[in-house]
Amino acid sequence: MTSVTSAEPAYKEYLDALLDAGVLIYTGVDGVYGKGGIFERVLDAFDRYVTRMGTDQHATVLRFPPVITKKNFEKSDYLKSFPHLAGTVHSFNGNEREHVDLLSKLEQGDDWTTHFVSSDVVLTPAACYPVYPTVAGTLPPDGRLFDVMSYCFRHEPSIDPSRMQIFRMHEYVRVGNPSHVRAFRDLWLDRGLAMLRAVGLDARQEVANDPFFGRTGKMLAVNQRDQALKFELVVPVCSTEKPTAVVSCNYHQDHFGETFGIHQHDGTLAHTACVGFGLERITLALFKTHGFDLAAWPVSVTQTLEL
Amino acid sequence: MTSVTSAEPAYKEYLDALLDAGVLIYTGVDGVYGKGGIFERVLDAFDRYVTRMGTDQHATVLRFPPVITKKNFEKSDYLKSFPHLAGTVHSFNGNEREHVDLLSKLEQGDDWTTHFVSSDVVLTPAACYPVYPTVAGTLPPDGRLFDVMSYCFRHEPSIDPSRMQIFRMHEYVRVGNPSHVRAFRDLWLDRGLAMLRAVGLDARQEVANDPFFGRTGKMLAVNQRDQALKFELVVPVCSTEKPTAVVSCNYHQDHFGETFGIHQHDGTLAHTACVGFGLERITLALFKTHGFDLAAWPVSVTQTLEL
Numbered sequence: 208m209t210s211v212t213s214a215e216p217a218y219k220e221y222l223d224a225l226l227d228a229g230v231l232i233y234t235g236v237d238g239v240y241g242k243g244g245i246f247e248r249v250l251d252a253f254d255r256y257v258t259r260m261g262t263d264q265h266a267t268v269l270r271f272p273p274v275i276t277k278k279n280f281e282k283s284d285y286l287k288s289f290p291h292l293a294g295t296v297h298s299f300n301g302n303e304r305e306h307v308d309l310l311s312k313l314e315q316g317d318d319w320t321t322h323f324v325s326s327d328v329v330l331t332p333a334a335c336y337p338v339y340p341t342v343a344g345t346l347p348p349d350g351r352l353f354d355v356m357s358y359c360f361r362h363e364p365s366i367d368p369s370r371m372q373i374f375r376m377h378e379y380v381r382v383g384n385p386s387h388v389r390a391f392r393d394l395w396l397d398r399g400l401a402m403l404r405a406v407g408l409d410a411r412q413e414v415a416n417d418p419f420f421g422r423t424g425k426m427l428a429v430n431q432r433d434q435a436l437k438f439e440l441v442v443p444v445c446s447t448e449k450p451t452a453v454v455s456c457n458y459h460q461d462h463f464g465e466t467f468g469i470h471q472h473d474g475t476l477a478h479t480a481c482v483g484f485g486l487e488r489i490t491l492a493l494f495k496t497h498g499f500d501l502a503a504w505p506v507s508v509t510q511t512l513e514l
Numbered sequence: 515m516t517s518v519t520s521a522e523p524a525y526k527e528y529l530d531a532l533l534d535a536g537v538l539i540y541t542g543v544d545g546v547y548g549k550g551g552i553f554e555r556v557l558d559a560f561d562r563y564v565t566r567m568g569t570d571q572h573a574t575v576l577r578f579p580p581v582i583t584k585k586n587f588e589k590s591d592y593l594k595s596f597p598h599l600a601g602t603v604h605s606f607n608g609n610e611r612e613h614v615d616l617l618s619k620l621e622q623g624d625d626w627t628t629h630f631v632s633s634d635v636v637l638t639p640a641a642c643y644p645v646y647p648t649v650a651g652t653l654p655p656d657g658r659l660f661d662v663m664s665y666c667f668r669h670e671p672s673i674d675p676s677r678m679q680i681f682r683m684h685e686y687v688r689v690g691n692p693s694h695v696r697a698f699r700d701l702w703l704d705r706g707l708a709m710l711r712a713v714g715l716d717a718r719q720e721v722a723n724d725p726f727f728g729r730t731g732k733m734l735a736v737n738q739r740d741q742a743l744k745f746e747l748v749v750p751v752c753s754t755e756k757p758t759a760v761v762s763c764n765y766h767q768d769h770f771g772e773t774f775g776i777h778q779h780d781g782t783l784a785h786t787a788c789v790g791f792g793l794e795r796i797t798l799a800l801f802k803t804h805g806f807d808l809a810a811w812p813v814s815v816t817q818t819l820e821l
Binding site for chain 1: 574603606625667671
């Protein structure tokens, strides 16, 4: 599953160091880790920092579980663009006879999951996805602004510790007219860069594209870049040539407005944008930059994070 | 899916009140809700209270994502006992031709999930499950004690707001010899009761059983009750006759020790027990008892919760 890159030995080396120190806990599946207390302490501290730095946004706080409804997922176009990253949730609705059959398959090492059928939910692909159906209808004149944080799932097993299959993203989401949304995007690109630099990370801004599926996807990616709809803040973690995106800022134009029926106060389709802080990636960048001994971190960093 | 009980009108009434107040956010699937800021504030406060009250346990803090490996899930016997509650995660590994087929099914309203195959992970059924494989091997003489918190999934759609399909559980887990484990269980049954009463909940202790599947399951349930292996702390939420289990305490004897190869210092199989605080249920019990206006809650409750 993993493509071979020049950074691969560096990924393995950092992953081993994280596992040896008990910062991450091995589970047997690449990209799915337990976390030690120290990891969570730093992650929580950055999460709260994102909240503090967004106080002036007067955001409506919403928290969604790590699954969204299949109905909204189907509407979202995710299956068109990123089918390879999705995770559907299946359940067993069988009777006792089918249960006996299931257990016999399990016993024989056969595929027992054929007894499981698709349920009403799908793993959350990005923290902002459950927000859009929630605001269907007509917005107030100034639009709306949300603060969300959620586990997200992307099926891309990798030995790069920064490329987890399941990770937390703290996002601000703006829904309004194009000028609301562009101002929000510009504000958070600058603010995000300042926030990362304030905790000692060597961050820079890049125009980016999503990992769209297939040949059609290549065109979508080129289009996204040409229109500068996606920006990332990247930080060297295991490689300076291939820095890791730790913050991403997407301008969706009226895509979600149209999909979920969100209208501006004047009746035209709403525009949306989001800025997402990848909490696991930022935490890994902090440990890589400052080491595993929090007592030895620069005072300016621990003060900024209120650690 | 929902069995009709006398409490049903009360479930619906409380759910409607929660949705009207924006404490919960409707998603279209029973048992899968977004949460408003006030819900998360109370839930976080109780979560931290569980941490504070366990300080004397000197627990090792671990945090796992809401999925566990399929391999460990298969080992765990969950498929024998609770197949109907499990959620497997499936992903799309197809090529571009299959993707075209998938999208055409989606377009026509057919079942596109047939293109999805079982991945390496399953939704976490209980917060303690990922702990046991992690401690395989020989324990130190005093055993070990863990603090875990995780989203858990149980496929049981219901209009009872306390019966969510996906919810958070903060657990302490004890791994050691039978006397370690029994002392732990007794300590937390008393402490849990005192904690709930200190925040104004009318809690009491009950012997309980898990919702085992099928006819064989009925016998397992009777056996579990006879041996008093499971206790619950219950609180009236929507009904006094059918109070809601908000804390559960399970003594697994040497089940997980045998399954995952966990041995006491003397080489015999380790015993395990866990106490789990159902954070969504406790939060719902608090709102039901004290109302949606935190400013009007009893001072003793807000002080205890450091709200």
